[in-house]
Amino acid sequence: MKNTVKKMNMFVIVLLCGIVMIACSNSSDDTSDSSEGNSSDSSDIEVTAVINAQTLDMEEIPYINDITEEAGVNVDWTLVRSGWEEQKNPILSSGDIPDVFISAIADEDIATYESLFLPLNDLIEDHAPNIQRMFDEMPEIKELATSYDGQIYGLPAVIPHRPESISVPMINREWLDNLGLEAPTTLDELYDVLKAFKEDDPNQNGQADEVPFDFNTNIGQWGLLEMIGAFGNYTYSFSDNLLTVKDGEFIFLPKTEDYKQLIEFMNKLYEEELLNQEVITQDWSQFNSRSKDTNAATVGFTFGWSIEQRVGQWKDQYEILTPVAVDNSTTPLWMADPVALKTQVNRAVVSSNTENPEKVIEWLDGFYSEEASAQGYYGSFDIGIEEQDGEYVVLTPPEGVTEDSWKWTNSLVDNGLMYISSELDQKIVPPPSISERLEHDQMLSEYYPEEQNILPKLNFSPEERNELSIIRNDLANLVDIKWAEWLSEGGIEQEWDSYLEELNNMGLERFKEIYQTAYDNYQE
Incomplete structure (x- = not known):
């Protein structure tokens, strides 16, 4: 009888150990899945971008895919090609916003819904060398991006081949x-x-x-x-x-x-x-x-x-x-207003509730590298632009397609993120229509007001x-x-x-x- 009890006890102990081991194993599996899920979640970025009606989906634009791959993130894009002004206030009022807005938010929106947006000053300094270089080289751009409270909520862009006058x-x-x-x-x-x-x-x-x-x-x-x-x-x-x-x-x-x-x-x-x-x-x-x-x-x-x-x-x-x-x-x-004409403000803003702001700013910083910036206005390499002997040459569009339409199809153009430094601007060889426009700008330059008589932002x-x-x-x-x-x-x-x-x-x-x-x- 004692032996029978002992055998039963041993059986229960083994059974309990098995259950514990299974439970431990399952617990370990759940943590791994959750960790993988969290890791996946932390590299997932929801982005709402306001783009031109002609522009391809973001997944079809090679230079954007390259930036995303290099940053090691997955981007869930919501693209708005029309009607954004009607959609914007209900979205902001709800407080349920994506991790990033691109070309969607104005100064007035930031002032009204300031708590929705993340101050980027420290993140830029610690995790965004390309953006920091832009601010170091062009402090006037940093000043444009700085809000009344000293914080930077929106990332600016500096675009190429801009005249000093809009007209x-x-x-x-x-x-x-x-x-x-x-x-x-x-x-x-x-x-x-x-x-x-x-x-x-x-x-x-x-x-x-x-x-x-x-x-x-x-x-x-x-x-x-x-x-x-x-x-x-x-x-x-x-x-x-x-x-x-x-x-x-x-x-x-x-x-x-x-x-x-x-x-x-x-x-x-x-x-x-x-x-x-x-x-x-x-x-x-x-x-x-x-x-x-x-x-x-x-x-x-x-x-x-x-x-x-x-x-x-x-x-x-x-x-x-x-x-x-x-x-x-x-x-x-x-x-004329040379600073305003070449600068776009609030090209990207980040949600204050984003789970991994470091990863987000690193991804955004990728747009500001020289190669990405060169492609950001005219299109990806071998489509809108190509490297030739240390320069970037804007390519002729296919027959029957205008220069303007081709660039808007293949890049974000004025809606995009980029830093075209003075040096890079000289390295990008513009198409004939842009060269002509810049020549006309020079013809008018002697009539432009002095800098102190141009109202700044x-x-x-x-x-x-x-x-x-x-x-x-x-x-x-x-x-x-x-x-x-x-x-x-x-x-x-x-x-x-x-x-x-x-x-x-x-x-x-x-x-x-x-x-x-x-x-x-x-x-x-």
Whole structure:
């Protein structure tokens, strides 16, 4: 009996040991799976990127795959090709955001939802040598990326082959030659040329289809304020077209005497049908088709990013027009902002809840290497660009595809992350259209404002930013209503004083005070 009990006890002990060993084995397996899962999770990055409608999926772009593979991460991409502004606030308000946003978040979003985003200062210093090199070599870029509280929430990008101005003035040289005219240099001469363009059939097709002068409905870029420099005092700001600075003083352009005189001149042109009669109501498509999609060149004088972009098939008829002045005694100005034109801010922001911020910043840092940056604007090696004898040569696109379309298909372009240093910019051989645009930029450079008269990007507290937004919205609404009314119907002289009073009642002085303080702080 005792032996039987002993055998049973031994059996129970062996059984229990087996159970324990199995349990231990299972526990060990669970930890391994969990560890592998955590390891996998820690290298998984969720990214939402706002991209151009033409751009390929990220998995189809070789240089992006190379960056991802080198960093040892797996990227789960959500790509937004349209409608982001409508989607953005509900996503941010929910607090459930991806690890990284690319080209999706603005300063205002960071100010409003600051707790959602991770300060990157220490991570950059410890884990992002390429980004740190950019900041060391170009401290002005670091300053642009730094928020009011001294933190860096968004990574900037420095892009290649950028002109200093976003716009060029152009005139139809063939029309001038057909009519025996010289290029105008003053507003009075411009008036005479435009009148001839209207009356004397300069395109020689026997039809009254000429539009002597046309500009974008937007008051700023490619619009009305392109000519504010004719009076020799101001140019509009790239960051906010209604604003500028001169001799240390913040200026609201639609309150200036120059603005008033410019509107009066434009009203004269409009009344005599020397300015496009649909200039106030046309949309972007109409603005472009009128100068491109015609059986003959129909626009005499206009503004655009480049001659080719603006007038398409008729580009060989046009030349750069030296900025016109109010009179022969005035040296005109033309808008420029070299830092803003080559710099994109907030190209990437990181969630404050990301599980492995070090891995995320290391992945993002890969975009800023020389090779990745060279591919980031024009496309991957052997597709958009190639290495030749120590240079990077932009490749010709396939037949029937434009240079612009090819780069937007194969890279993130302006939406991407990159650091094109001055040295690298010289090593990248641009395509012909870009070379021409840079040459045109040089032709205008003597008319660019001095650096101290270019309004920089300024920092504001969330409270100030909110106050500015409310006031600016009211100011801009009034400005938009009145410039369109005065240009088409006249009356600015009679209504000017009441207009200024209304601007002040809307908070213009407070608006200027906040900006002036921020500008003074920037100068310090």
